[in-house]
Structure formats: C-alpha cells, structure tokens
Amino acid sequence: MRMTNQREIILKELQKSRQHLTADELYERVKKFMPRISLATVYRNLETLSEAGIIGKLEISGRQKRFDYDVHVHDHIYCLQCHRVDNIEFGRNLVDHGSITSAQGYRITGYRIEFKGVCASCRKNPPQDKESTHE
Amino acid sequence: MRMTNQREIILKELQKSRQHLTADELYERVKKFMPRISLATVYRNLETLSEAGIIGKLEISGRQKRFDYDVHVHDHIYCLQCHRVDNIEFGRNLVDHGSITSAQGYRITGYRIEFKGVCASCRKNPPQDKESTHE
DNA sequence: CTTAGTGCAAACTGTTTGCAGAGGG
DNA sequence: CCCTCTGCAAACAGTTTGCACTAAG
Numbered sequence: 193m194r195m196t197n198q199r200e201i202i203l204k205e206l207q208k209s210r211q212h213l214t215a216d217e218l219y220e221r222v223k224k225f226m227p228r229i230s231l232a233t234v235y236r237n238l239e240t241l242s243e244a245g246i247i248g249k250l251e252i253s254g255r256q257k258r259f260d261y262d263v264h265v266h267d268h269i270y271c272l273q274c275h276r277v278d279n280i281e282f283g284r285n286l287v288d289h290g291s292i293t294s295a296q297g298y299r300i301t302g303y304r305i306e307f308k309g310v311c312a313s314c315r316k317n318p319p320q321d322k323e324s325t326h327e
Numbered sequence: 328m329r330m331t332n333q334r335e336i337i338l339k340e341l342q343k344s345r346q347h348l349t350a351d352e353l354y355e356r357v358k359k360f361m362p363r364i365s366l367a368t369v370y371r372n373l374e375t376l377s378e379a380g381i382i383g384k385l386e387i388s389g390r391q392k393r394f395d396y397d398v399h400v401h402d403h404i405y406c407l408q409c410h411r412v413d414n415i416e417f418g419r420n421l422v423d424h425g426s427i428t429s430a431q432g433y434r435i436t437g438y439r440i441e442f443k444g445v446c447a448s449c450r451k452n453p454p455q456d457k458e459s460t461h462e
Numbered sequence: 463c464t465t466a467g468t469g470c471a472a473a474c475t476g477t478t479t480g481c482a483g484a485g486g487g
Numbered sequence: 488c489c490c491t492c493t494g495c496a497a498a499c500a501g502t503t504t505g506c507a508c509t510a511a512g
Contacts, residue, residue, distance in 0.1 A: 194486055194491060215477080230494045235477065237492090253439065254386025256476065269433055280430055295415055297447030298404055304388065304441050312432030329466060329511050350502080365469045370502065372467090391501065 193244060201225050202237050203246065212250055212258040212268070212277040252277060253306060269307035273314040280307055328379060336360055337372045338381065347385055347393040347403070347412040387412060388441060404442035408449040415442055 193199075205221045206213060213221075219234045238259050242249040248260030252270055258277055267284065270277045284305075294300055328334075340356045341348060348356075354369045373394050377384040383395030387405055393412055402419065405412045419440075429435055 196486070196492060198493075228494075232478075232495080233493060239478095240492095251389025253388055253441075254392060257389060269430065269435065271433070272436070278431060278433070282430065294444075295404065295417070295442070296413060297450075298406070298413070298442070298444040299450060300404065300442050300444040301407070302443050304443075305438055306388075306441070307430070307433070307435050307438045309429075309433040309435040309437070315432075315434060331467060331511070333468075363469075367470080367503075368468060374503095375467095 193240060198222070198226060198229055198233050199237050199241070202234060203241060206247060206259055207261045210261060212260055214256045214258050218259070250277065267305045267307065269309060271311035271314055272308055273310055276311055278311070328375060333357070333361060333364055333368055334372050334376070337369060338376060341382060341394055342396045345396060347395050349391045349393050353394070385412065402440045402442065404444060406446035406449055407443055408445055411446055413446070 201222050202218060205218060209221070215235050215238055216231065218238070219229070219231050222229055222234065238247070238249070241247045242259065245263060248263050250258040250260050250268065252258065252268065255275065262279060265284065267280045268277050269280045336357050337353060340353060344356070350370050350373055351366065353373070354364070354366050357364055357369065373382070373384070376382045377394065380398060383398050385393040385395050385403065387393065387403065390410065397414060400419065402415045403412050404415045
C-alpha cells in the first residue's frame with residue numbers, strides 16, 4: 193500500500209475529526225486541501241484503509257456507511273434525529289459472552305450492538321423540521 | 328388503509344414464507360400470482376404495512392432492507408455466506424436492561440443486537456464461489 | 463363517487479468501475 | 488521504470504417519485 197498524498201490527507205482528516213464520517217463528508221473536508229480530488233478516490237481509499245485495519249468501517253442499520261477513526265472493539269450509538277454516531281464503551285459488558293457460540297444451527301462468530309437515542313445537542317435544540325424523527 | 332389485492336398477496340406471501348425477504352424477492356414471488364404488479368407497488372406496500380405495524384422492517388447493517396413477518400420484539404442472526412436472516416429469541420436475555428437508559432449525553436431509547444455466523448446449510452454445503460465470505 | 467392505490471418510467475442516492483494518464487517507491 | 492493510484496465519467500443497485508389511470512369502500 194502506497195502512502196499517497198490523498199490517502200494521507202483522508203486518514204488525517206478522519207482521525208482529527210474524532211467523528212464517524214461518511215465518504216462524502218470526508219470528501220468535503222479533504223477538498224479544502226486538495227480541490228481536485230474525486231469522490232471515487234475517497235471511497236477507494238476508505239476501503240483500502242479499512243481492509244488494512246487502519247480505520248474501521250461502520251454499517252449502521254439501513255444507513256450510509258461511516259468510517260471509524262478508532263479500531264479497537266467497541267459499540268456504537270446513533271442519534272435518531274441528526275444521525276450522528278458515537279462510540280459506546282460499555283456495550284460489550286452488558287452481554288454474557290459465554291452463552292453465545294451457537295444457536296439454531298448457526299455457528300455464531302460475532303455480534304454487534306447498536307444503541308439508538310437522542311444525542312445531547314438534539315435534546316437541547318428543537319428538531320427544526322417535522323420529519324426528523326423517522327425510523 | 329385499503330386492503331387491495333396486491334397488498335393482501337404481498338402480506339400473505341411474506342407470512343407464509345416465514346423468512347425475511349427483500350422487496351425484490353417478494354416481488355418475484357408475488358408476480359407468479361399477479362404478473363403485472365410493479366416493484367414500486369411492492370415497495371410502497373411493504374412500507375405501508377410496516378408503518379401500520381403489521382410487518383417489521385429490518386435494516387441489517389449495510390445491506391438491503393428485509394421485511395419481517397414477525398412483529399414481536401426479538402433479535403436477528405444473519406449468515407455471512409448466504410445472507411439469510413433468522414430470528415433469535417435469546418438475544419434480549421443476554422443484555423442487562425437496567426443499566427441502559429443514558430450514556431454520554433444521549434437519552435437511550437432502544438438497541439438492537441445482530442448476531443452473525445454461518446447457517447446450518449452453509450456449514451454443510453461448500454461455499455461454491457471464492458468471494459462468498461465477505462465482510 | 464371519492465380518494466387511496468396502481469403501473470410505468472424516470473429520477474435519485476450511495477457506491478463502484480473502466481480507462482487512460484500520473485506519480486510513488 | 489513499473490505498477491498502484493488517480494480523476495473523470497459512466498454504470499450500477501436499491502429505492503423513491505410524478506403522473507394519469509384504476510378500483511376499493
């Protein structure tokens with residue numbers, strides 16, 4: 193894996209954001225430093241970086257992919273109003289690992305927990321448009 | 328909500344399948360009885376039925392939507408090889424409900440657990456194509 | 463009758479890909 | 488100098504929408 197200029201900027205921007213950005217959010221940020229970069233390059237690099245285990249890929253139920261600056265095992269919580277995603281540390285502690293190795297013929301290899309709720313800033317701020325609390 | 332012919336057949340087919348079908352899988356099945364039905368109608372009806380609480384909508388991380396004949400609260404397990412989805416009953420028992428009401432500023436309103444693994448039939452049958460075990 | 467629902471085609475969103483040229487090692 | 492990576496445009500998959508017509512109640 194070559195460390196190209198675009199690759200490096202994409203990675204740095206994701207890490208410094210400390211957020212779970214989508215490809216196009218990242219594209220917007222990276223464009224400020226590199227106006228001619230293409231969205232395809234952003235997608236390709238995010239894929240490459242996550243395959244290399246340098247970043248995480250986050251597939252929250254039914255929504256756009258997001259990418260995670262933090263690769264250690266943890267769970268996520270997302271806001272039903274603004275769709276931001278945050279890390280949650282205690283998720284794994286809630287689950288009794290021992291009992292989950294198989295069920296109805298499956299060999300279970302893993303699980304994910306996704307919490308949902310309303311984030312601090314959405315709790316303060318009015319939900320401006322009537323249709324923001326879907327799902 | 329009118330109970331149209333198409334609505335009724337879509338619902339019946341989903342229920343009798345006892346599976347978690349995607350819109351186009353259902354479309355293929357319904358077409359056998361109603362060859363002129365359109366995919367858009369299937370989408371619209373699945374949406375309507377799930378809003379009415381008659382079926383469930385299943386948004387498994389990063390994949391196509393699936394619809395659930397079973398509306399009672401339960402979790403899901405999906406096969407990494409063939410992507411089928413099954414119900415899992417014991418998921419909720421593993422989690423200590425009490426402690427999850429808030430975290431880092433969020434008001435938590437719910438959570439979902441998604442187990443992954445290899446289903447019984449994929450464990451028997453060879454994984455024919457080399458690229459079947461992605462994610 | 464009235465108005466929700468339908469079929470069709472076209473639009474849309476998020477993502478991927480083919481290609482010819484550029485630049486990292 | 489080679490070959491991975493890039494930018495661009497076009498393709499793609501899943502889903503949604505505008506419209507004029509149909510049918511449920």
